[in-house]
Amino acid sequence: MIPRLELKIPPGTSPPRLHDLRHSFAVATLLRWYQMGIAPGQRIHQLATFLGHVDPTSTAVYLTITEELLDQANARFEHYASSFLSEVGS
Numbered sequence: 079m080i081p082r083l084e085l086k087i088p089p090g091t092s093p094p095r096l097h098d099l100r101h102s103f104a105v106a107t108l109l110r111w112y113q114m115g116i117a118p119g120q121r122i123h124q125l126a127t128f129l130g131h132v133d134p135t136s137t138a139v140y141l142t143i144t145e146e147l148l149d150q151a152n153a154r155f156e157h158y159a160s161s162f163l164s165e166v167g168s
Contacts, residue, residue, distance in 0.1 A: 104140035112150035
């Protein structure tokens with residue numbers, strides 16, 4: 079499958095493995111959910127099913143935290159915290 083993708087692999091690096099592609103898909107899906115305002119915890123079962131996992135905890139192996147994910151999660155938390163603090167202050 080990988081040769082058909084016609085990826086240019088720089089010298090001295092390994093070509094991507096199927097595991098790497100699954101990882102990229104899982105992380106990109108999580109990032110899209112954050113950007114769309116979807117709570118990832120509510121959809122993790124769908125991602126797990128798509129990846130063929132019976133238990134969503136198996137999916138966690140593919141969900142490496144990236145800077146983009148941290149930024150999205152932080153923005154969501156800041157929004158939550160600021161709305162919470164404004165309610166408490168009222």
